[in-house]
Amino acid sequence: ETGVTQTPRHLVMGMTNKKSLKCEQHLGHNAMYWYKQSAKKPLELMFVYSLEERVENNSVPSRFSPECPNSSHLFLHLHTLQPEDSALYLCASSLGRNTEAFFGQGTRLTVV
Amino acid sequence: AQSVAQPEDQVNVAEGNPLTVKCTYSVSGNPYLFWYVQYPNRGLQFLLKYITGDNLVKGSYGFEAEFNKSQTSFHLKKPSALVSDSALYFCAVRDADTGFQKLVFGTGTRLLVSP
Numbered sequence A: 001e002t003g004v005t006q007t008p009r010h011l012v013m014g015m016t017n018k019k020s021l022k023c024e025q026h027l028g029h030n031a032m033y034w035y036k037q038s039a040k041k042p043l044e045l046m047f048v049y050s051l052e053e054r055v056e057n058n059s060v061p062s063r064f065s066p067e068c069p070n071s072s073h074l075f076l077h078l079h080t081l082q083p084e085d086s087a088l089y090l091c092a093s094s095l096g097r098n099t100e101a102f103f104g105q106g107t108r109l110t111v112v
Numbered sequence B: 001a002q003s004v005a006q007p008e009d010q011v012n013v014a015e016g017n018p019l020t021v022k023c024t025y026s027v028s029g030n031p032y033l034f035w036y037v038q039y040p041n042r043g044l045q046f047l048l049k050y051i052t053g054d055n056l057v058k059g060s061y062g063f064e065a066e067f068n069k070s071q072t073s074f075h076l077k078k079p080s081a082l083v084s085d086s087a088l089y090f091c092a093v094r095d096a097d098t099g100f101q102k103l104v105f106g107t108g109t110r111l112l113v114s115p
Helices: none
Strands: A004-007 A010-013 A018-025 A030-036 A045-051 A053-056 A065-069 A073-079 A087-093 A106-109 B003-005 B009-016 B020-021 B024-027 B029-037 B046-050 B056-058 B064-068 B072-078 B087-095 B109-114
Touching: A018 B056, A030 A073, A030 B029, A030 B072, A045 A065, A045 A073, A045 B087, A053 A065, A053 A106, A053 B009, A073 A106, A106 B029, B024 B087, B029 B064, B046 B056, B046 B064, B056 B109, B072 B087
Parallel strands: A010 A106, B009 B109
Antiparallel strands: A004 A018, A018 A073, A030 A045, A030 A087, A045 A053, A065 A073, A087 A106, B003 B024, B020 B072, B029 B046, B029 B087, B056 B064, B064 B072, B087 B109
């Protein structure tokens, strides 16, 4: 148990659905991350929120939309996904540049 | 932009032998370096980090890593491998000199320890 909780653990969705992934941490961290893990790109950084700023990987399609309402919660909104978006989505948080990130267990997403 | 290279997709070692998992990095400023391990269907677990100071850092489960600035490397080592060390290992880097916490990972190295 790392203190970072992701829900749901598993999600199956159709290409026309809209769903959201949730991540929360109560570790007092000030940065939160979304990573995509797949066979093609093992750990791809998608988004970082730090001190209310956002950095995104420009290669992430617009069908992925992050939201960080406060420093403890992070969402990834999904819409009109493609089968190639099927992957393990990992959330992480950290406090300061010289500290390690703590990872959640991930959400296994399958797009059908 | 920072990047990490893990040149070996897989490392095979016999139990009881020493192991090394290689990592090289690229950052514009000074690096903060990390190693993580991932077991099947699990998130990433932190092993160790280099921030500053002694180039040899020790971490969990008997692992250690050596920071080499001239070779921009941060190889993970263990003197005597266990079958239970078999897992996926990731190296990561963060730029110490920018005002952001972007953490970039390598492609991972699968370690297989045989009995």
